[in-house]
Amino acid sequence: MKHNPLRNAFVFLLAFGAVGYGAGLGIDRFVTGDFHFSGAVAAAFALLFSVAAFFFGLYGYRGVTRGLTFQVVGMFAGALFVTLIRTLMGLKAFDAFLFSEPAWVFGGLVGAIAFLFGVGVVSDWMKWARGIDTPEHHEDEPGWRKFFGVSLDHKVIGIQYTVTALFLISVGGLFALIFRTELAESQLQFLTENLRLFDQSGPQLYNTLMSLHGMIMIVSILLGIAGIMNYAVPMLIGARDMAFPRLNAFAYWLSVPAIMLLLMSLVLGGFDTGWTGYPPLSARAPVGMQMFFLGVFVAGWSSILGGLNVIATTLRMRAKGMSPFRLPILVWSALAASIIQLTATQLIGLSFQLVMFQRLFDMGFFDPAKGGNPVLFQHLFWFYSHPVVYVFVLPGLGVISELLPVFARKPLFGYRWVALSSLGIATVGSIVWAHHMFASGMNEYLRVPFMYSTMLVAVPTGVKFFSWVATLWGGKIETPTPMLFVLGSIVVFLFGGVTGPPNAMVALNLHLHDTYWVVGHFHDTIFGGFVFPFFAALYYWFPKATGRRMNEFWGKVHFWLMTPSFLVLTFGMMFIGLRGMRRRIVDYDPAQGFDHAQLILTICAFLIAISILIFLINFFRSIKHGEVATGNVWKSRSPEWQVPSPMPAHNYDVPFEVVGEPYDYGLAGSKYIEFAADGAGKKH
Amino acid sequence: MINKQEKTNLLSQGVFIFVCLAVLTLLEFLVAVTFNSLVVLVVVALVKAGLVLYYYMHMSKLNENPDAATDHESYAFKTGTNRAGLWLFLLSDAFVFGGLMAMRLNLLGLTRPDLNQNLGLFVTVVLLVSSFFMNRGETHLHNGNRAGFLKNTMITFILGLAFLLGVVMIEWHAIPSVAEAVLHLFGEPAGRTPLKPSSGVAGAAFFMMTGMHAFHVLTGLIFLAVIWVNGKRGLYDEKQYPVEAAAVYWHFIDVVWIFFYPALYLIGTAI
Structure with a gap:
């Protein structure tokens, strides 16, 4: 009898979820002498068991399933090891969440490392260390199964990144829906004090969900841009693969244990600091805080190594004749984003590590009682966490510049300026971080320089806007779904952009700092700079990856449902923000009169969710049932569209040479690339 | 072929x-x-780091990479890519x-933890000498002298281990009785x-910085062991390139210590 793998997967998910829940409940009963039906331990076991079992049902015991099994076993082995040592040392062996905090942290770390061994992404390196040579490339499994194991093909990894990002966006969005529903009306409706879930009361759960919404979305965006960059960059520059295919796979697979750790932080007592994790609050939040730190740390390494690979690939793997100013704009922006990823990411890792060690070993970095300085944390943290927004938006802005000429049938206006503006944004963006700290009590003389440097970011960003508008001017504009999203992102990002400078003004910032205004501004920039271009890229390159198109009608429904709801949502946020709605809080005073506005915001949030659902159905349905499209669907000049879709492994059978400018659409006789004649110089 | 000269x-x-x-x-x-001028x-630390970066880590090799016109599958081209990745x-x-x-x-300003300066100098010298032998081993391999490479890599490994033990066992007081005995020797x-x-920010900063550095020393030692074992088999x-990579990484650890040593042991006044 033939089983549907997906049905198997869900059956296993439920069955092992129940088994894990029971096991957790039993162990908790054994240690604490009491049943905690909605407690952290049972939930943690259920989570770990069910996720691993899901992939077992889908795929069998290999690849990702093996990795997750190793992670679960490694986590408990590590935790038990520390517990044993603590017992021998006469310290308290067990704590509120079964293991003590050091045991959970060590276990989490061991689990993450064990995952990498389990999934098999380090096995080639281990062989090299023992002096055994491995083949340069590995053959992938046919069909969908290759996505669940280690593949070295940059296109497979790009798709793995993208789908993982879509999954995480859904999870983060779900969290947002939960707390948005609570906010629809003043007073507490369902996240009440009486609620007990994962050892958290309703308002505590609100804090955890709100915090995790932030970080899960950030990780999903990092995975999303990694997806675009991995998939597109080698194809655009004519490379067979990334510079370091194994490192590429390693970077992707790091993100999976990181996601598990982030989800663990929800069930292990949660945390209430927001995604920023400022001490001193983060120095005394529950264990969930540590899992959060650990998860971000591992995800950060994924991002660092991914960025390293993109830089090395761009530097070393370009086709003949692809001089710097003939690179596609997307590659320029990917390069700029990767430089930030490579360098600044270390600082968030460090700042979170310092809090972890402060908690574990009573070190006094941010503890004023020991001479520590909490503001130091904020400097280290924002040194990454501000530039990272340019990591989010730069590839997106690159996608806009990349697609706009295709659909306006006109050369990109001011190519060199646009190319260099990405590096300009990355450079200026690295010296603006303290504008997040105007209200923090840092040294006052720092305020004005950081105000001006922040305003300066508007200049290279403005260059991009001028280029887009001038490219559209007089063009023969076509509006299939990808172009709709490109135009949408220009509009939305403009709103995000113009609401930025007011925040940069010290005088205004002190009043706007903790309000919904900032939330509205931020979501405008990220939707305009990442979400809309991301969807544009997915609709655009979908035929390249699958040989089929996504449904145009449902694509347009997605766009026309999401865009107005989103604009109402963020304008509404800014509107009530200016009137004094504070951010990050579970409840607000009915006398403030925000009830109607909040209800509208919640309705908009659900409309966005419906549009994303439409997208997801369209996306997964079109893989099998979409209209066949193997040719140059968008009449693009870009090299990847000059060969039939889907792209074969190792990309171009015949290498090409760059002979002209990339975006000379509509100019008679202009040529960008030329394939070597008669397969001369064929690579294999 | 390289001549004898x-x-x-x-x-x-x-x-x-x-010697420099x-x-x-x-x-x-x-x-x-003596006069403790910051x-x-x-300046001295910057000069030292510059010397190591240029002569021991041969940073200029990044410019000698074969260009994109070379066959992408050739060892020379891949070495160039690996070099870029490592840097x-x-x-x-x-x-x-x-x-x-x-x-x-930020936390300590112009103060520093009160540590045994003689021991600090000693471990610094040990690491510096190890860097010298690393360079010598790499040069020997380059000159086609496998035995010399193995001998010098082994010396590097032993000195690196001595540095690690000096920091973790003695400075960290991992085994208090041994630490006290050794420290006594160092006056x-x-x-x-x-x-x-847990003893104030000085302790926190000291343990975090030496800990992060010691972790890198540990990984460096693992790489040294790997290249020694594989080198013995003539790999x-x-x-x-693997030897060059391990050597560059080892020297990088030394460069870090070139800055951490004055930051922890020398500048400012002890508290």
């Missing part, structure tokens, strides 16, 4: 750079215990240490309480 030149260049580094290290120690210490990684790693340095300057005055992670007689 060139072989000798490469080796003596290593010796000359080592040793003199500079002694100079900074003497400056610290400017001199910073990008080191750049990234430098931000960790830069962040730690910023943390130390430790009686009754000084050992630094602990690197032709394809030498």
Whole structure:
């Protein structure tokens, strides 16, 4: 009898979820002498068991399933090891969440490392260390199964990144829906004090969900841009693969244990600091805080190594004749984003590590009682966490510049300026971080320089806007779904952009700092700079990856449902923000009169969710049932569209040479690339 | 093929750079215990780091990479790519240490933890000497002398291990009785309480910085062990990049210590 793998997967998910829940409940009963039906331990076991079992049902015991099994076993082995040592040392062996905090942290770390061994992404390196040579490339499994194991093909990894990002966006969005529903009306409706879930009361759960919404979305965006960059960059520059295919796979697979750790932080007592994790609050939040730190740390390494690979690939793997100013704009922006990823990411890792060690070993970095300085944390943290927004938006802005000429049938206006503006944004963006700290009590003389440097970011960003508008001017504009999203992102990002400078003004910032205004501004920039271009890229390159198109009608429904709801949502946020709605809080005073506005915001949030659902159905349905499209669907000049879709492994059978400018659409006789004649110089 | 004269030149260049580094290290120690000028210490550290980066880590090899026109599957081209990747990684790693340095300057300013200066100088010299032998081993391999490579790599490994034990066992007081005995040898005055992670920001900064550095030393030792074992089997007689990578990484650890040593032992006044 033939089983549907997906049905198997869900059956296993439920069955092992129940088994894990029971096991957790039993162990908790054994240690604490009491049943905690909605407690952290049972939930943690259920989570770990069910996720691993899901992939077992889908795929069998290999690849990702093996990795997750190793992670679960490694986590408990590590935790038990520390517990044993603590017992021998006469310290308290067990704590509120079964293991003590050091045991959970060590276990989490061991689990993450064990995952990498389990999934098999380090096995080639281990062989090299023992002096055994491995083949340069590995053959992938046919069909969908290759996505669940280690593949070295940059296109497979790009798709793995993208789908993982879509999954995480859904999870983060779900969290947002939960707390948005609570906010629809003043007073507490369902996240009440009486609620007990994962050892958290309703308002505590609100804090955890709100915090995790932030970080899960950030990780999903990092995975999303990694997806675009991995998939597109080698194809655009004519490379067979990334510079370091194994490192590429390693970077992707790091993100999976990181996601598990982030989800663990929800069930292990949660945390209430927001995604920023400022001490001193983060120095005394529950264990969930540590899992959060650990998860971000591992995800950060994924991002660092991914960025390293993109830089090395761009530097070393370009086709003949692809001089710097003939690179596609997307590659320029990917390069700029990767430089930030490579360098600044270390600082968030460090700042979170310092809090972890402060908690574990009573070190006094941010503890004023020991001479520590909490503001130091904020400097280290924002040194990454501000530039990272340019990591989010730069590839997106690159996608806009990349697609706009295709659909306006006109050369990109001011190519060199646009190319260099990405590096300009990355450079200026690295010296603006303290504008997040105007209200923090840092040294006052720092305020004005950081105000001006922040305003300066508007200049290279403005260059991009001028280029887009001038490219559209007089063009023969076509509006299939990808172009709709490109135009949408220009509009939305403009709103995000113009609401930025007011925040940069010290005088205004002190009043706007903790309000919904900032939330509205931020979501405008990220939707305009990442979400809309991301969807544009997915609709655009979908035929390249699958040989089929996504449904145009449902694509347009997605766009026309999401865009107005989103604009109402963020304008509404800014509107009530200016009137004094504070951010990050579970409840607000009915006398403030925000009830109607909040209800509208919640309705908009659900409309966005419906549009994303439409997208997801369209996306997964079109893989099998979409209209066949193997040719140059968008009449693009870009090299990847000059060969039939889907792209074969190792990309171009015949290498090409760059002979002209990339975006000379509509100019008679202009040529960008030329394939070597008669397969001369064929690579294999 | 490299002629004999060139072989000798490469080796003596290593010796000359080592002598310069040793003199500079002694100079900074003497400056610290006499007139303690911050400017001199910073300049000396920068000069030392520059010497290591240029001569021991041969940073200029990045410019000698075969260009994109070369066959992408050739060993020379792949070595160039690997080299770029390694230096990008080191750049990234430098931000960790830069962040730690910023943390130390913010929390401690112009004060420093009260540590045994003789021991500090000793472990610094041990690491410096190990860097010298690493360079010598790499040069020997380059010159086609496998036995010399193995011998010098082994010495590097032993010195690296000595540094690690010096920091973790003695400075960290991992085994208090051993630590006290050794510290006594280094002229430790009686009754000084050992630094602990929980003893104020000085302890926190000291343990975090040396800990992060020691972790890198540990990984460096693992790489050294790998290239020694594989080198013994003649794996690197032709394809030498793994040895270059391990050597560059080892020298990078030394560069970090070139800055951490004055930051922890020399600048400012002890508290």
